[in-house]
Amino acid sequence: MSCLATLKENGFKITPQRKLIADFFHDAESHLTAEEIIAHVHEKMPGVNKSTIYRNLDIFEHLGCVLKSESGDRVIYHHTEEGHHHHLVCVKCGKSMDCDEMLFRPVEKTLRDKYNFRVDFKHQVISGLCENCYKQP
Amino acid sequence: MSCLATLKENGFKITPQRKLIADFFHDAESHLTAEEIIAHVHEKMPGVNKSTIYRNLDIFEHLGCVLKSESGDRVIYHHTEEGHHHHLVCVKCGKSMDCDEMLFRPVEKTLRDKYNFRVDFKHQVISGLCENCYKQP
DNA sequence: TGTATAATTGCAACCGGGTGCATTTACGAT
DNA sequence: ATCGTAAATGCACCCGGTTGCAATTATACA
Numbered sequence: 001m002s003c004l005a006t007l008k009e010n011g012f013k014i015t016p017q018r019k020l021i022a023d024f025f026h027d028a029e030s031h032l033t034a035e036e037i038i039a040h041v042h043e044k045m046p047g048v049n050k051s052t053i054y055r056n057l058d059i060f061e062h063l064g065c066v067l068k069s070e071s072g073d074r075v076i077y078h079h080t081e082e083g084h085h086h087h088l089v090c091v092k093c094g095k096s097m098d099c100d101e102m103l104f105r106p107v108e109k110t111l112r113d114k115y116n117f118r119v120d121f122k123h124q125v126i127s128g129l130c131e132n133c134y135k136q137p
Numbered sequence: 138m139s140c141l142a143t144l145k146e147n148g149f150k151i152t153p154q155r156k157l158i159a160d161f162f163h164d165a166e167s168h169l170t171a172e173e174i175i176a177h178v179h180e181k182m183p184g185v186n187k188s189t190i191y192r193n194l195d196i197f198e199h200l201g202c203v204l205k206s207e208s209g210d211r212v213i214y215h216h217t218e219e220g221h222h223h224h225l226v227c228v229k230c231g232k233s234m235d236c237d238e239m240l241f242r243p244v245e246k247t248l249r250d251k252y253n254f255r256v257d258f259k260h261q262v263i264s265g266l267c268e269n270c271y272k273q274p
Numbered sequence: 275t276g277t278a279t280a281a282t283t284g285c286a287a288c289c290g291g292g293t294g295c296a297t298t299t300a301c302g303a304t
Numbered sequence: 305a306t307c308g309t310a311a312a313t314g315c316a317c318c319c320g321g322t323t324g325c326a327a328t329t330a331t332a333c334a
Contacts, residue, residue, distance in 0.1 A: 015313080111263070119225075129255040193282095
């Protein structure tokens, strides 16, 4: 369902700023960084305040339209229609690829069984080395 | 080996600010947050600038005396002599416990085999629910 | 012990992200 | 079409962490 429809359903108003953000997520093939979103909005509508953008990203997140993942200094936003998965980001070349959401199931099980600790790993951003960068020292 | 000795060996100067930080790590039983370190230094020597502290934490990290782990907004510093392990932090009560460093081995193997992606999970800070908080809704 | 000098500190400013509050705006009722 | 009002925006400022630069200080050497 469209992000804008979800906003309306939940009693939020449709503003031009929100339209810009929602459209950008619908057009995006993959995840977006806060920087990219702010740049896009400013391009189409200069003068929009960053706090407006961050507040609306939070709203979209709470409505379940968008997912926010963070790892260290990386923050990534996702349109939820993309499905669930983790992100492998190469620390050398910056290339990013998606990976199966089941990846951490064995770890979750170990933590539950051995440590009585419950974790649900979702949209993890994992930093490492891709094949090319690993080969080339 | 002492952090101060390591500093000296690598051509760094021994300053009172560095002594305070190093001593605090030696006395600490477990990991420390930036907040705790800054508070301790200010208590013993008011007026020390935060940038001095952050810069020195970076130096200790690069010299291998201290390890920095982050996950989202949590940042944790460790004296390396403590040994290696991950941290389970309860999002409800804030309680923190250590867990075995082998935890992510199966994930590392999967990433290497299926995705040709190399990761070395070290000192991860894992947010979840401890037993008590899980039982009490 | 005194001095030269490179490293270190403190400062002030910056960065991404977040918040309280006054002004503006979307939109349901009329 | 107008209006009233609650919600959204822009603004100004806060926060933890980082950086460039001028002033200070630890240390090697005389």
